[in-house]
Amino acid sequence: GAGVSQTPSNKVTEKGKYVELRCDPISGHTALYWYRQSLGQGPEFLIYFQGTGAADDSGLPNDRFFAVRPEGSVSTLKIQRTERGDSAVYLCASSRGFNQPQHFGDGTRLSIL
Amino acid sequence: DQQVKQNSPSLSVQEGRISILNCDYTNSMFDYFLWYKKYPAEGPTFLISISSIKDKNEDGRFTVFLNKSAKHLSLHIVPSQPGDSAVYFCAGVYNQGGKLIFGQGTELSVKP
Numbered sequence: 001g002a003g004v005s006q007t008p009s010n011k012v013t014e015k016g017k018y019v020e021l022r023c024d025p026i027s028g029h030t031a032l033y034w035y036r037q038s039l040g041q042g043p044e045f046l047i048y049f050q051g052t053g054a055a056d057d058s059g060l061p062n063d064r065f066f067a068v069r070p071e072g073s074v075s076t077l078k079i080q081r082t083e084r085g086d087s088a089v090y091l092c093a094s095s096r097g098f099n100q101p102q103h104f105g106d107g108t109r110l111s112i113l
Numbered sequence: 114d115q116q117v118k119q120n121s122p123s124l125s126v127q128e129g130r131i132s133i134l135n136c137d138y139t140n141s142m143f144d145y146f147l148w149y150k151k152y153p154a155e156g157p158t159f160l161i162s163i164s165s166i167k168d169k170n171e172d173g174r175f176t177v178f179l180n181k182s183a184k185h186l187s188l189h190i191v192p193s194q195p196g197d198s199a200v201y202f203c204a205g206v207y208n209q210g211g212k213l214i215f216g217q218g219t220e221l222s223v224k225p
Contacts, residue, residue, distance in 0.1 A: 004156070031211060042117075042202050042215030043157065056212060091156055098211030101147060104156030 002026065004105035006092050012111045015084055021077040021108045025094030032075050033102055034067055035091040043091050049075060050098065082112045116140045117205050119216035128225050132190040136203035136216055139184065143205035147213065148177060148188045151200045160201075161188070193223045 005024040013019055025032050031050055035043035045059040049069045057067075064082075069075040079086055089109050093102035118137045126132045136146075145164045149157035163170040163177045163186070170177050176189045190197055200220045204213040 033212065035213075040217070042119075042204070042217050043213070045212040045214070048212055059212070093156075095211070099144075099206075100211075101159040101162060102211075102213060103159060104149075106154065106156045 004092055004094050004103055006090075006105035006108050008108060009106065010109045010111075012113065013082060014113050015082060017082050019079050019082055019110065021079075021090050021092075021110070023075045023077070023092030023094075023105060025073065025075070025092070026103055029094035029096055029103075030072070031095045031098050031100070031102075032069060033093040033095075034075070034077050035093065037089045037091055037107070046077070046090075048098075055098075079110075084112045086110065087112045114139075115217075116214050117203060117216040119201075119203060119219050121219050122217070123220045123222070125222045125224060126193045128195055128223055129192045132188075132193045132197065132221055132223065134188040134190075134201050134203075134219050134221065136186045136188075137184060138186075138205050140205065140214075141181075141184065142207060143214075145206055146177070146179065146186055147204045147206065148175075149202045149204065149215075150197075151202065151218070157202060190221075193221075195223050195225050197221060198223050 034046040037043045047057045052072045064080045067077045089107040091107045093104045095102045147162040148160040151157045179186045200218045204215045
């Protein structure tokens, strides 16, 4: 499809495990964003890439969270030593540029048991 | 510190009537604002935006109004349709960087 694709759609794992969440942005979009949404809240910014580099990672909650975008297209959000509080829907968005509307994927629902 | 607030968690409207969704913000540095619509188990879908230098933007049934002195914006949907039932988020963005700061959302229910 032509939209933002996120895999997996659901991920259940045990506390302490490592997880990777993948995002395929819309072709040609140079900006890529990660957000996290908890129940009853709006999405919360995590990190933003312009090309291959992280332009703003001020939303990452701690050093267990890391994201990469090595070729300027697909991005992976990595969470080490997962905790129950990491359970949320992780949303990825892309845009043509930082001042253009962001288009979201359907998210990955992460559940930490 | 909640920079963008949507104080009504839910709104119910009759089909054909106007829906008005409200949003307040505290940070005067936002350069523009966006409204997103979200269905369950789907990502937010962009609806309409407005620059901070404008006071109104219209797109079909959707109109956004911005009152900078009151730090308030609203989304009007006329006429409302059952398919408009969803959660609506407003968001502010700084031009330098582009990260969105979202409100908590308002769940709109349009009854036939």
